[in-house]
Amino acid sequence: MRLSNIGNIHSIETMGLLDGPGVRTIFFLQGCPLRCQYCHNPDSQAFEPKRSMSPEETVQFAKRYQSYYGKEGGVTFSGGEPLAQMDYLLETLPLLKDQGIHVAIDTSGFTDYEKLKELLPYVDLFLLDVKAFSDADYKKVTERPMGPFEKFMETLIEENYQGRIWIRHVMVEGWSDSEDAMDRLWATVEKLAPWIDQIDILPYHTMGGDKYEALGRTYALEGVPAMDKDRAKKLENYVNKKLEDVNAER
Secondary structure (H helix, E strand, O other), X not given: OOOOXXXXXXXXXXXXXXXXXXXXXXXXXXXXXXOOOOOOOHHHOOOOXXXXXXXXXXXXXXXXXXXXXXXXXXEEEEOOOHHHHHHHHHHHHHHHHHOOOEEEEEEOOOOOHHHHHHHHHHOOEEEEEOOOOOHHHHHHHHOOOOHHHHHHHHHHHHOOOOOEEEEEEEEOOOOOOOHHHHHHHHHHHHHHHHHEEEEEEXXXXXXXXXXXXXXXXXXXXXXXXXXXXXXXXHHHHHHHHHHHHHHHHO
């Protein structure tokens, strides 16, 4: 009998309302290949064993809250980078779907793309994080190239992904807080327009700074102010208008 692929869990949030539609159980998986300058959970980056859960244990945990999910809610895998634990997800997601549970994955798109093809039929929604809009800026923000993110988008298109996508972007003052930046964001993801339901702009906040000190690490954005939420909302509306215009033309 084959042993289950064990998931390395950073933390779990029950009754979550922000990471996908409806009420959700959110499994934050440990480990991430990116080193985003604004990461507010730097303790989730290292691929170190923390809490372990089998696929079966994950499903049993999620089922405790299934009565709260209603028609829209379900389970979200976030991180870290959940697609870095692909073997665990490949076992867990079919079990969740057998229970009729909606599944979302919050990802930056860095993964094993052949295994991603196997996973796609079990993913109802991707929350796709767009870190930057050029390879140079992507490397500056994440210390990694943009190629894997672009490969992720290409895979969804080539495999005719049957689920939906929410685009997410963390907006930092002086980096992407302009209509020009939103034009570039839209140009980056426009090829996914048939799958996109909404574009969410997440205003940068400074609440993660203390975690870096506790880890003995330098916080790269020390002194950068939190993003003004009202301006972020205006720019969110601006870029979503582009999505609405494309959908109206179909």
